[in-house]
Amino acid sequence: MKKTYLLGAAALLASTSIASADGVLNIYNWGNYTSPELIEQFTADTGIEVTITDFDSNDTALARVRQGGHGFDIVVPTHSFVQTWINEGLLMPLDPEIVTDRGNIAPQWVDVAFDPGREYTVPWQWGTTGIIVNTSIYDGDINTADIILNPPAELDGRVNVIPEMSDVMAIAVYAAGGDDVCTDDMEIWRAVRDSLMAAKPHWLALDYGTLDSYVAGDIAAGVYWNGSSMRARIQNPDLAYGYPATGYPVWMDNAAVLADAENVENAMIFINYILQPEHAAMLSNFARYANGITGSDAFMDPAMGEAPEIVIPDEFIAAGRFSSACPQEIQDIRTQIWTGLLQ
Amino acid sequence: MDRDKHGWKWLLSAPALLVLIAAASGPLVIVGVYSFLSPGTMGGVSWVFSTEAWLRVFMARDIFDPEVLSWNAAHLTIFWRSIWLSLQTTLICAALGFPTAWFIATRPPSSRTLWLFLITIPFWTNLLIRTFAIQELIRNSGTINSLLLWAGLIDQPIQMLFTDFAVLLGMAYVFLPLMVLPLFAAMDKLDFRLVEAGYDLYASRLQVLWHVIIPMVKPGFIAGSILVFIPAIGAYVTPRILGGGRTMMMGNLIGLQFGQGQNWPLGAALSMLLLIIVVGALVFYLRVVNREEDTRRG
Amino acid sequence: MARSFSVKRLPGFGAIALLTFAMLYLPIVILVVYSFNAGSSQSNWEGLSLRWYQAALSNEQVQEVSIRSLWLAATASGVATVLATLAALGTTRVSRFPGQTMIYALINQPLMVPEIVTGIALLIFVAFLKVNTGYAGMGYMVAAHTAFCIPFAYLPIRARLETLDSTLETAASDLYANPVQAFRHITLPLMVPGIIAGFMLGFVISLDTVVITEFVKSAGQETLPTYMLGQLRRVVTPEMNAIATLFLALSILIVTAFFLITRKRG
Numbered sequence: 030m031k032k033t034y035l036l037g038a039a040a041l042l043a044s045t046s047i048a049s050a051d052g053v054l055n056i057y058n059w060g061n062y063t064s065p066e067l068i069e070q071f072t073a074d075t076g077i078e079v080t081i082t083d084f085d086s087n088d089t090a091l092a093r094v095r096q097g098g099h100g101f102d103i104v105v106p107t108h109s110f111v112q113t114w115i116n117e118g119l120l121m122p123l124d125p126e127i128v129t130d131r132g133n134i135a136p137q138w139v140d141v142a143f144d145p146g147r148e149y150t151v152p153w154q155w156g157t158t159g160i161i162v163n164t165s166i167y168d169g170d171i172n173t174a175d176i177i178l179n180p181p182a183e184l185d186g187r188v189n190v191i192p193e194m195s196d197v198m199a200i201a202v203y204a205a206g207g208d209d210v211c212t213d214d215m216e217i218w219r220a221v222r223d224s225l226m227a228a229k230p231h232w233l234a235l236d237y238g239t240l241d242s243y244v245a246g247d248i249a250a251g252v253y254w255n256g257s258s259m260r261a262r263i264q265n266p267d268l269a270y271g272y273p274a275t276g277y278p279v280w281m282d283n284a285a286v287l288a289d290a291e292n293v294e295n296a297m298i299f300i301n302y303i304l305q306p307e308h309a310a311m312l313s314n315f316a317r318y319a320n321g322i323t324g325s326d327a328f329m330d331p332a333m334g335e336a337p338e339i340v341i342p343d344e345f346i347a348a349g350r351f352s353s354a355c356p357q358e359i360q361d362i363r364t365q366i367w368t369g370l371l372q
Numbered sequence: 373m374d375r376d377k378h379g380w381k382w383l384l385s386a387p388a389l390l391v392l393i394a395a396a397s398g399p400l401v402i403v404g405v406y407s408f409l410s411p412g413t414m415g416g417v418s419w420v421f422s423t424e425a426w427l428r429v430f431m432a433r434d435i436f437d438p439e440v441l442s443w444n445a446a447h448l449t450i451f452w453r454s455i456w457l458s459l460q461t462t463l464i465c466a467a468l469g470f471p472t473a474w475f476i477a478t479r480p481p482s483s484r485t486l487w488l489f490l491i492t493i494p495f496w497t498n499l500l501i502r503t504f505a506i507q508e509l510i511r512n513s514g515t516i517n518s519l520l521l522w523a524g525l526i527d528q529p530i531q532m533l534f535t536d537f538a539v540l541l542g543m544a545y546v547f548l549p550l551m552v553l554p555l556f557a558a559m560d561k562l563d564f565r566l567v568e569a570g571y572d573l574y575a576s577r578l579q580v581l582w583h584v585i586i587p588m589v590k591p592g593f594i595a596g597s598i599l600v601f602i603p604a605i606g607a608y609v610t611p612r613i614l615g616g617g618r619t620m621m622m623g624n625l626i627g628l629q630f631g632q633g634q635n636w637p638l639g640a641a642l643s644m645l646l647l648i649i650v651v652g653a654l655v656f657y658l659r660v661v662n663r664e665e666d667t668r669r670g
Numbered sequence: 671m672a673r674s675f676s677v678k679r680l681p682g683f684g685a686i687a688l689l690t691f692a693m694l695y696l697p698i699v700i701l702v703v704y705s706f707n708a709g710s711s712q713s714n715w716e717g718l719s720l721r722w723y724q725a726a727l728s729n730e731q732v733q734e735v736s737i738r739s740l741w742l743a744a745t746a747s748g749v750a751t752v753l754a755t756l757a758a759l760g761t762t763r764v765s766r767f768p769g770q771t772m773i774y775a776l777i778n779q780p781l782m783v784p785e786i787v788t789g790i791a792l793l794i795f796v797a798f799l800k801v802n803t804g805y806a807g808m809g810y811m812v813a814a815h816t817a818f819c820i821p822f823a824y825l826p827i828r829a830r831l832e833t834l835d836s837t838l839e840t841a842a843s844d845l846y847a848n849p850v851q852a853f854r855h856i857t858l859p860l861m862v863p864g865i866i867a868g869f870m871l872g873f874v875i876s877l878d879t880v881v882i883t884e885f886v887k888s889a890g891q892e893t894l895p896t897y898m899l900g901q902l903r904r905v906v907t908p909e910m911n912a913i914a915t916l917f918l919a920l921s922i923l924i925v926t927a928f929f930l931i932t933r934k935r936g
Contacts, residue, residue: 088630092415095416218435234616245512357413360634388824468693486929492874548690591833654774
């Protein structure tokens with residue numbers, strides 16, 4: 030017993046995970062976001078063993094990789110962080126010899142502002158941050174930011190807002206008439222601050238909000254992600270997902286190869302692998318978000334193909350906006366408003 | 373001369389100190405340095421000296437007119453709330469932990485260890501999972517409300533989740549063993565002849581408790597209070613999940629700066645301030661305790 | 671029958687203690703019950719099923735991170751307990767000496783800043799070492815967890831030592847026991863409850879240490895808490911309850927084994 034423990038200890042201590050071996054790939058991704066079936070099949074197809082390590086936020090991932098000595102090959106940052114990753118030389122341009130199928134990327138996701146022409150990244154999953162409402166409690170218009178910023182009487186004290194500063198700020202900026210989340214128009218920020226401060230007494234919580242609380246009706250409305258909203262609606266048909274007409278955030282997580290990756294070839298092989306429609310569909314079926322790869326619909330769970338949470342209704346497409354990362358001065362203003370809100 | 377006499381004491385502490393300096397206190401110097409730098413792009417620092425972070429700990433620049441400075445009411449409110457909550461948590465843990473530790477310490481030796489293990493077994497489950505279980509217990513359609521509704525004791529669910537009550541409950545839960553175990557360690561070898569002597573002198577139970585038992589287990593109280601109070605100030609998960617994140621604690625504020633706020637120097641300065649407050653309080657506290665002991669012995 | 675007067679009895683204490691135990695175990699009961707839920711919800715009971723255990727037991731990542739967490743907790747709190755015991759002997763029941771307060775403050779330092787601060791500091795320092803030494807193994811994690819566990823192990827041991835009567839040791843040396851013998855046969859056995867308390871605290875603290883791990887870990891060094899942290903934004907299924915229940919079962923198994931062993935010796 031003691032001997033086994035010591036041997037195990039020695040093995041664990043000695044294993045330098047930076048060591049690169051032939052069939053190995055290290056992925057650094059959001060928790061519970063990588064389809065195990067996809068990984069299984071990838072290993073079966075290529076013989077490459079995959080290790081997945083989780084991060085809990087874009088900030089953690091960026092901080093960790095910046096410092097070096099991480100041993101990761103692939104990372105999956107959100108669009109607003111991609112520019113920083115590229116500018117700081119943390120990503121490696123995709124190898125056109127191996128990543129041959131970038132043509133599979135749906136046309137609207139190719140020339141994106143954060144990576145024009147997709148030189149460094151490919152789509153992983155994309156979605157929207159909107160509003161979930163229990164229509165048995167409130168049956169008025171749900172496609173408005175007023176649900177959060179000026180809750181109707183039925184929802185007073187029963188609203189939950191996700192504790193994501195940038196998403197909440199974006200919805201408030203759009204509602205105040207701004208169209209850039211990093212606007213330097215101080216009047217917009219004044220309006221944002223005032224509307225949030227006035228709205229907060231009507232909120233129940235700023236929580237990630239478990240699916241169960243929405244399903245059970247403990248929370249009557251909230252800012253929520255589209256994929257989670259779909260799961261909640263399947264369990265309770267009274268729940269509906271609204272797209273604020275003044276504007277709502279669209280986001281996309283993107284896979285990229287790290288500049289100091291040890292297993293570059295394997296990483297490139299993986300990137301090209303997830304560009305295949307059937308593989309991209311596996312990602313979606315697991316994580317419940319859309320993937321941005323042409324032709325993947327055919328392999329997707331039919332429930333997703335019709336879901337109003339996943340397929341944005343035509344009249345609301347224009348209101349969806351990609352947020353960008355803000356310069357430090359603007360970021361400071363946002364943090365100050367946020368701190369004041371939660372003081 | 374003096375050094376020789378004390379050398380062995382240092383030697384015994386040396387291995388622990390080495391690990392602490394290498395893997396905890398030493399790297400903290402980096403945070404100290406960072407508090408005097410400028411924020412980098414999306415987190416991190418740029419190596420430009422600045423005292424702005426320290427200024428901003430206490431003072432707020434008006435958002436709309438950066439030249440106007442005023443006291444940072446938001447930060448001060450958050451500091452105060454954290455300290456107050458930690459104090460309440462410590463008191464609750466002491467109120468529940470003292471009888472519990474006493475109960476364990478007065479069991480027959482054969483079953484004592486069993487009770488002791490019973491205190492720690494719930495903590496083998498992950499903090500997040502445990503917190504979610506508490507959430508399930510107290511939410512509106514959760515176990516407690518359902519039972520009360522079913523029994524006809526209430527006709528509307530009681531809002532317990534996302535209240536101060538929920539935060540205190542969760543904090544007491546998380547920190548309880550940190551109070552019970554040191555108290556037990558101090559009580560276990562208690563000399564009951566002294567307690568008996570107290571009763572022989574016709575002292576009431578309360579008098580014996582106050583004048584005999586509590587002074588004897590004081591070291592356990594001190595250890596327990598430190599273990600509860602100090603980490604409670606920086607508590608992060610419990611206020612966020614059970615309190616519903618409507619208000620921030622010191623830990624959340626610091627976490628915000630290193631995370632979504634992307635202002636590492638401000639986060640570093642806030643951390644240093646917290647460190648200074650706690651070290652100051654601890655040193656002051658130890659001085660008082662030592663002085664008391666000296667007067668008693670002297 | 672008249673109840674005999676017991677000096678150990680304090681009215682109401684037993685009730686409060688049992689209430690405390692009830693409070694500690696109520697959420698645990700909920701968690702165990704829902705781990706057997708047939709549905710995928712943590713709140714709607716849909717019948718008895720073992721599906722989440724099947725899921726947990728066939729999830730290789732979960733097994734891997736659980737074993738890593740247990741190994742790390744045992745190693746870190748074991749080392750921390752040894753170091754803390756030595757430090758407690760050097761700083762307790764001794765005449766005051768220069769620097770004593772400093773040692774005390776240093777030992778308790780990890781408690782004094784939120785985990786995120788130690789996490790950031792270690793992120794920068796450890797990454798520097800990883801880049802410059804080429805070694806990126808679990809050693810850093812063991813060191814970081816050990817440092818974090820030391821105060822939790824030290825304080826109960828110290829509290830125990832402080833309440834020990836030194837007359838026994840004096841008696842031992844009167845009987846010509848050398849200091850090592852006196853320590854081995856008198857002091858150490860008396861310290862055992864404090865040492866056990868310290869080790870157990872260190873162990874559960876290491877099992878919950880999440881932020882430090884999040885910043886120190888390299889590829890493939892996921893632990894159970896960081897794995898769970900990653901799930902926070904996603905849907906939490908009863909699979910997590912099943913894992914938690916398995917950990918409980920393991921802890922009960924270890925406690926039982928401990929008992930059988932000590933009883934045999936006794």
